[in-house]
Amino acid sequence: MRAIREAPSLAEAHAIMGAVRQADWDWRAAQAEFDRALALKPKFAKAMGWRAGLVLQFGRFDEAIAGLQTAFSMDPYDRGVTSTYGLALICAMRFQEAIDLLERQIGNRDMLSARNNLAIAYALQVKHAPPEFSNGLYAKAFAQASTIESIERRAPDARLELSDRLYALLYSLRGENRQAAQYVEKIERVVNSRRSSPGANASVYVAQRRYEEAETALERATMLRDRFVLYLRVNPLLDRLHGRPRFEALLKTLQLK
Secondary structure (H helix, E strand, C coil), rough: HHHHHCCCCCCHHHHHHHHHHHHHCCCHHHHHHHHHHHHHHHCCCCCCHHHHHHHCCCHHHHHHHHHHHHHHHHHHCCCHHHHHHHHHHHCCCCHHHHHHHHHHHCCCCHHHHHHHHHHHHHHHHHHCCHHHHHHHHHHHHHHHHHHHHHHCCCCCCCCCCCHHHHHHHHHHHHHHHHHHHHHHHHHHHHHHHEEEEEEEEHHHHHHCCCCHHHHHHHHHHHHCCCHHHHHHHHHHHHHHHCCCCHEEEEEEEEHCC
């Protein structure tokens, strides 16, 4: 706020304020700040990408994807834009486009978030591909989980939270709940120890048709202001919750409808 007072034309300050307002769940103020930043600096890739992430929350897919395409063309090396671009395509049910984009951009780079999104895109594309391709798609998804695990193991503390959650999700989506069990136990242990929010675990519960547990996890995540809940309305992994009173109440609380 001080930066904006002293330099009202500083686009970077308005963009950061937009991110702060988004974190405060003040969507209208966030968009106003992003719009102001872009009015001051039209070729501001970071602000363009952040604004696209905001409008994605409300299912404004064409607008979000167009913004991310522009941001990506301005700065194709921004890993955050790449990951969000893939997420937007997944939320819009354009799974093959997400796969094509993420495969092309990830290459041999670590990019944990983008790899996670790529694995999810492979798994969700199974429903839209001929049956003979399902095993191959799942194999590619599990390969991404394995790569993420190997990257996580390089860290000194070797916490495998992202890969464990992804393994749990992929096995659950495949209907192999028994194989998922060991990973579900791990991710629940992490949540219970308060080292992680329960938000992302809800996707696993939905895949296993444990809807009440999923709703409880999302309610807890909302109380913790987990960023995962920002995309409740558009996350295809949560589609089965739409129309359920507790889930609809969450959408209303977050003012996402």
